[in-house]
Every structure is written in C-alpha cells, then in structure tokens.
Amino acid sequence: DAGVIQSPRHEVTEMGQEVTLRCKPISGHNSLFWYRQTMMRGLELLIYFNNNVPIDDSGMPEDRFSAKMPNASFSTLKIQPSEPRDSAVYFCASSLGRVGGAGELFFGEGSRLTVL
Amino acid sequence: AQKITQTQPGMFVQEKEAVTLDCTYDTSDQSYGLFWYKQPSSGEMIFLIYQGSYDEQNATEGRYSLNFQKARKSANLVISASQLGDSAMYFCAMREPGGSYIPTFGRGTSLIVHP
Numbered sequence: 378d379a380g381v382i383q384s385p386r387h388e389v390t391e392m393g394q395e396v397t398l399r400c401k402p403i404s405g406h407n408s409l410f411w412y413r414q415t416m417m418r419g420l421e422l423l424i425y426f427n428n429n430v431p432i433d434d435s436g437m438p439e440d441r442f443s444a445k446m447p448n449a450s451f452s453t454l455k456i457q458p459s460e461p462r463d464s465a466v467y468f469c470a471s472s473l474g475r476v477g478g479a480g481e482l483f484f485g486e487g488s489r490l491t492v493l
Numbered sequence: 494a495q496k497i498t499q500t501q502p503g504m505f506v507q508e509k510e511a512v513t514l515d516c517t518y519d520t521s522d523q524s525y526g527l528f529w530y531k532q533p534s535s536g537e538m539i540f541l542i543y544q545g546s547y548d549e550q551n552a553t554e555g556r557y558s559l560n561f562q563k564a565r566k567s568a569n570l571v572i573s574a575s576q577l578g579d580s581a582m583y584f585c586a587m588r589e590p591g592g593s594y595i596p597t598f599g600r601g602t603s604l605i606v607h608p
Contacts, residue, residue: 408594410596419598419600419601420584420598420601422595422596425593425595432593432595433593433595466536468538470538480526480543481526481528481540481543482528482530482538482540482586482596483540484530484537484538484539484540485537486536486537487536487537487538489536
C-alpha cells in the first residue's frame with residue numbers, strides 16, 4: 378500500500394518566491410497534519426485537518442502561510458512570500474482513529490525547503 | 494509546561510546490548526495514546542510502537558517494547574539486541590482528548606550504536 382506521498386522532496390528557492398508543498402495522505406485516513414522540523418525548534422505542528430476541515434491552525438507562523446485540503450486525498454501548504462527563516466523540512470502525516478483513542482501518524486518523507 | 498519530556502539528548506550503546514530511552518508525559522486525561530517514532534539520518538519518521546492508556550500489557554513490536562508505568566507517567570522505549578541500523582533520533586509522542594488529539598512530540602533522543 379502507498380504511504381503518505383509528499384512533493385517536492387527538495388525545493389530551493391529565492392526569498393520572496395511562492396512555495397507550494399503537496400501531500401497525498403493514505404487512503405481512508407481521516408486526519409492530516411502538517412509539521413515543520415528545524416534543529417532549533419524541533420517538530421512543530423503547523424495545522425491539523427480532520428475530515429478535510431481545518432481544526433487547529435494556531436501553529437501557522439503568520440499570514441504568509443496557508444494550507445488547504447480540498448478533498449480527502451490532497452492537501453497543500455503554501456508559503457507566499459517565502460523568507461530564509463522558512464528553511465526547514467516540512468512533513469505531512471495522516472492518521473486514522475483507533476478504538477478508544479487516536480491512531481498513530483504515518484509520515485511522508487518530507488519536503489526539504491531552502492530559501493536563499 | 495511540556496507535555497512530553499525526553500531528558501536524554503544523546504545515548505550510546507554497544508551493538509547487541511539493550512538500551513532504554515526515557516519519556517515522561519503530562520496529561521489529566523484518563524484515555525490517551527503514547528507513541529514512539531524513529532528518524533534515521535535519511536530523515537523519514539517511522540512509527541515504531543503504540544501504547545494505549547487502558548492497555549494492561551506493555552506494548553511490544555519485535556525488538557521494541559514500551560515500559561509503561563502509568564502512575565509515574567512514563568513510557569520508556571526499550572530496544573533489545575541493538576543493531577547498527579538502530580542509530581537514529583527517537584521521538585516520544587502523545588495524543589489526548591484534552592489536546593484535541595493533536596499529537597505532541599518530545600525533543601527527541603539521539604541514539605548511537607557502536608560496533
């Protein structure tokens with residue numbers, strides 16, 4: 378079975394440019410998460426969707442960041458305009474509920490973003 | 494207050510030995526889930542093991558086991574018979590209804606397995 382698929386795997390761009398990261402969750406999973414990982418701040422949750430609806434976007438750094446989930450099989454994270462401090466690895470993860478609680482997250486391979 | 498605390502930034506173990514990675518958590522919920530993930534140098538996050546708060550038995554998955562001590566709020570990962578390929582970052586995480594089931598991750602522990 379296919380896991381969580383992210384694209385692009387690597388992105389190098391210049392400050393001010395728009396960046397769009399894409400994610401295809403595991404079929405049947407009802408929750409989707411976008412995380413950002415840096416050495417300084419570790420793994421930070423940016424936004425959480427449940428059944429395609431954004432539940433918590435308090436981790437989105439600022440208005441330059443936006444995320445959408447138009448259907449159950451696709452999500453995007455957009456940064457416009459990008460800045461050097463946005464350089465990080467961005468992970469998408471999906472999960473399905475377990476009986477009595479929430480299930481484990483399955484992560485994509487990540488998108489490594491470098492903003493020059 | 495931190496929800497997940499991993500106090501060991503780095504650990505070293507000899508190949509074939511067992512190693513315990515510490516994790517303590519903070520929650521007021523009765524029902525919650527605890528998870529461990531492995532992140533090798535290649536960068537992907539790999540799910541290892543899950544423990545539900547109502548599970549009476551400690552979870553095991555091959556060489557991985559979770560030493561769950563509910564009263565102490567600890568969920569330590571035990572890796573038996575370490576292999577060189579176990580060298581990686583290890584993250585402890587929790588999902589709780591009080592946190593809207595939003596996963597909270599610790600800062601991780603770096604494990605290096607020596608030959």
